[in-house]
Amino acid sequence: MKRGFFAHCICYREQTYYKHILFLNEKDEIIxxxxxxxxxANTIFIDGILIVVSLSFQIRLKEFVSTLKKQLEDxxxxxxxxxxxxxxxxxxMSNIENRCLLYNIPEICWESERPVSSxxxxxEIFRLGS
Incomplete structure (x- = not known):
């Protein structure tokens, strides 16, 4: 059974998708x-920006956030x-038909598309196997 994740913004591969639905199968593979x-049916709303990544991302999450903070100094x-x-x-980055992890950054000012909180x-949206 496929599951959908609807978000204001989805970052997938090298593109940004605004107001799209990401569908995954029961193995957490991108359809x-x-x-x-x-x-x-079977679609949930994810607030903010949805980030679609490979399984290896979770071990580098702190590095991702640290780099993101530096980028946002601009x-x-x-x-x-x-x-x-x-x-x-x-x-x-994750690919179609590969297992993925989903993360979101929920607190966004959409006028500037900048984070609200510091x-x-x-x-993390879900854990594998849950």
């Missing part, structure tokens, strides 16, 4: 990302752009 048109860079340009993210809050 597809589609534009949101209407409510879909007041002109948007959060999604910083994620896509983050070397940890680039190294740990330190930056980042949450």
């Amino acid at each position: 597809e990302i589609v534009p949101f048109f209407n409510e879909t 007041p002109k860079i948007q959060l999604s752009q910083a994620v896509l340009e983050n070397p940890v993210y680039k190294n740990d 330190p930056i809050e980042i949450n």
